Amino acid sequence: MKQVLVKNPQDIQIVEAEEIDKPQRNEVKVKVIYAGLCGSDVHIFEGHNPFATYPRIIGHEVMGVVEEVGEDVSDLESGDQVILEPIKTCGECRPCRIGRPNICENLQVYGVHRDGGMQEYFVIESDKLHKISSEVTPEKAVLAEPLTIGAQASLRGEVGEGDTVLIQGAGTIGLCCLLIAKHKGATVIVSDLDDDKLQFAEDKGADYTINIGENNLLDEVFKITEDKGVNVSMDAVGLNATFESAVKSCAPAGKVVVLGFEEKPAQVSQVDITKGELDVRGSRLQTDQFPYIISLLEKNLIDVDGIVTHIKDKEEINDALELFKDNSSRKILIKF
Ligand SMILES: NC(=O)c1ccc[n+]([C@@H]2O[C@H](COP(=O)([O-])OP(=O)(O)OC[C@H]3O[C@@H](n4cnc5c(N)ncnc54)[C@H](O)[C@@H]3O)[C@@H](O)[C@H]2O)c1
Ligand SMILES: [Zn+2]
Ligand SMILES: [Zn+2]
Structure with missing residues (x-):
């Protein structure tokens, strides 16, 4: 399967990785459809993101479809359309304990501190995924993260x-x-x-x-x-x-x-x-805002038409990065 890997600053490659493992107990295997390209992905590519380490699979604005679920997963099933909540928190520090895990002392963001979603498949704990009705188009669903x-x-x-x-x-x-x-x-x-x-x-x-x-x-x-x-x-x-x-x-x-x-x-x-x-x-990232945004998208209560201006294939990641720089795009999606 193919992955978009920033090997080092200024060095981005489409690499071929081994087919991914089966999901374990509480894990889910996701087939990625779209990842939004965001300023922080570009900063990682340029070497200006102080939180990133290399090599890194970028992508934190990610949606796809459930391919397979582990034996303990009951709230998702194969075929569900899902969005990634791209933060991993410790659950133990004070911010986590007072209900503000977005500023966890040990915060890790997928696609920044750890590998993200710009790859054909990934496996992740089910609680990092949110189901969104397939009546919401993938091109809209992928906007959930920036909306949060x-x-x-x-x-x-x-x-x-x-x-x-x-x-x-x-x-x-x-x-x-x-x-x-x-x-x-x-x-x-x-x-x-x-x-x-x-x-x-x-x-x-x-x-x-x-x-x-x-x-x-x-x-x-x-x-x-x-x-x-x-x-x-x-x-x-x-x-x-x-x-x-x-x-x-x-x-x-x-x-x-x-x-x-x-x-x-x-x-x-x-x-x-x-x-x-x-x-x-x-205001950093978000806490508990995915269900709210998903309900707005599912009920058609916000008008996101036109925010996505370009869709590029994963193979065209370099073109997408160039396009991002000229400041005329709104959201560029990378298609997997
Ligand atoms: N806190 C968070 O969780 C979080 C998440 C994502 C992005 N950000 C930050 O949000 C900011 C915006 O991100 P973005 O992706 O929308 O960037 P962007 O480059 O798409 O948008 C910035 C906009 O500001 C305009 N602009 C430039 N100078 C201006 C000025 N003096 N007055 C008014 N407008 C001006 C530009 O024309 C552009 O339209 C960045 O600083 C980014 O780092 C924060
Ligand atoms: Zn983003
Ligand atoms: Zn914490």
């Missing part, structure tokens, strides 16, 4: 009916944050530098869009909110400038939801946080 990132951002921001939310960045993650915040009943403002991305965000429900190449972000946000500021400000870009703007865009009692991984310190003043008692909250 958007769901976690709304969870961390406690987004609800009547909130006004600013989302900086209309890339894949910004769009996922938008779809969920709209589903939670918020009014959403989206900013980006790219008119096409902003137009797409409007098509997906953004109430207001701001092109920061043409307008001052904070001026526009305060105009839209009648000088109040937003209740929740999500940074789905991850630059120091966007983090700083996120803090400045909040109304009193606002929440800043930070999704980026920039290591250099930003310039945020204490007074901006203290005077309005802002909460600055990180």
Whole structure:
């Protein structure tokens, strides 16, 4: 069977591996249909992901069909369409014990710390898989993982009916944050530098869009909110400038939801946080958001049409990586 292997930074290969073992007791063998290509896969290829070790089979946005189940598996059967929940947690550390395993002290992400789903088959414990109705097309089902990132951002921001939310960045993650915040009943403002991305965000429900190449972000946000500021400000870009703007865009009692991984310190003043008692909250991966996202997809309650812009065969992984770089794609899928 074929695997997409990053042997070393800048060295990606399609390798032929031995046919996989039968699933043991609580394990499931999955035949992969699609894996979404994500910034973190590209960073592993480029050698910029601090968590990755090599060689690594990449891929954490993965869906497929159950091929075979181990003898103790009762909730899945051959032919079920499934999605991978790509995190392995210890269950014992404090974050795990307080119900926040996404920030487990011993967290391992499939496709980053351990091998992921860009391979024709893999075997995994059944509790890492979620069944999704075959009425949801594979091209939509594979979006579940990035959608859970958007769901976690709304969870961390406690987004609800009547909130006004600013989302900086209309890339894949910004769009996922938008779809969920709209589903939670918020009014959403989206900013980006790219008119096409902003137009797409409007098509997906953004109430207001701001092109920061043409307008001052904070001026526009305060105009839209009648000088109040937003209740929740999500940074789905991850630059120091966007983090700083996120803090400045909040109304009193606002929440800043930070999704980026920039290591250099930003310039945020204490007074901006203290005077309005802002909460600055990180949002990493997700906890317990797969069932919610699956129900939204199964009930057709979010419109994900058009998010997938390209489908490439596994053999075309190099083309897919090139395409990713030119920033015109939304989600590129790799087909197995
Ligand atoms: N916390 C998590 O769990 C998690 C998971 C996945 C991705 N991320 C992070 O989310 C961020 C976005 O990821 P993505 O895959 O959507 O990236 P992306 O490159 O697809 O999207 C980024 C978007 O931001 C826009 N942009 C650039 N500068 C901007 C600015 N100053 N203001 C507004 N928009 C601007 C770009 O035009 C682009 O549309 C990254 O920082 C990534 O590391 C976090
Ligand atoms: Zn991803
Ligand atoms: Zn843990």
